[in-house]
Amino acid sequence: MSGRGDMAGEQYLLDLTAAGYPVIPTIDRPEDLHLLPEAGQYAVKPKAGADSIGLTFVPREQPSDLVYGDILVQPRIDFRYEVSFYYVDDTFQYALHAPDPERRWVLEPYEPTDADLAFARPFIDWNTLDHGIQRVDACRTREGELLLVELEDLNPYLSLDLVSDRTRDAFVESMTASLHRFLDAQPRA
Secondary structure: OOOOOHHHOOHHHHHHHHOOOOEOOOEOOHHHHHHOOOOOEEEEEEOOOOOOOOOEEEEOOOHHHOOOOOEEEEEOOOEEEEEEEEEEOOEEEEEEEEOOOOOOOOOEEOOOOHHHHHHHHHHHHHHOOOOOEEEEEEEEEOOOOEEEEEEEOOOOOOOHHHOOHHHHHHHHHHHHHHHHHHHHHOOOO
């Protein structure tokens, strides 16, 4: 449980924003509102939240009226689709996407480009998770850019029923090998 993504809370969105990573810009203080791009609406979510629980949208005029402390604020992004890149340890396994933004959990297999994988790789490297499953969730903007939505390392839904038998078998083999490496690295009593 050494990941720096969701298993440690949503602080990573602030850290990655400050470090200049391609992430949906995120703030947690009213004095940082000027750092967000202009948007028709802003997404407000709890710092300790997950899976969109507690997510609300407020109009452009409202972010300065919010009670800050335990919330994050982001511009609401008009995106073409969401895409998820699945990794075991630091090795890419497969990708799925939701081609319709209104139906987030209707997923289909996605063949990532080299540029897509180059986008996801720095987040895997940043997370420093030695063993286990990681999922890089991103949105493709209308301009074609990928932006990080979430770095899931705690409770990633795998949707293995949507991938080919070959991909599923390779994933299970990779996960099994990861668990063995983890157990072999543990001190013996």
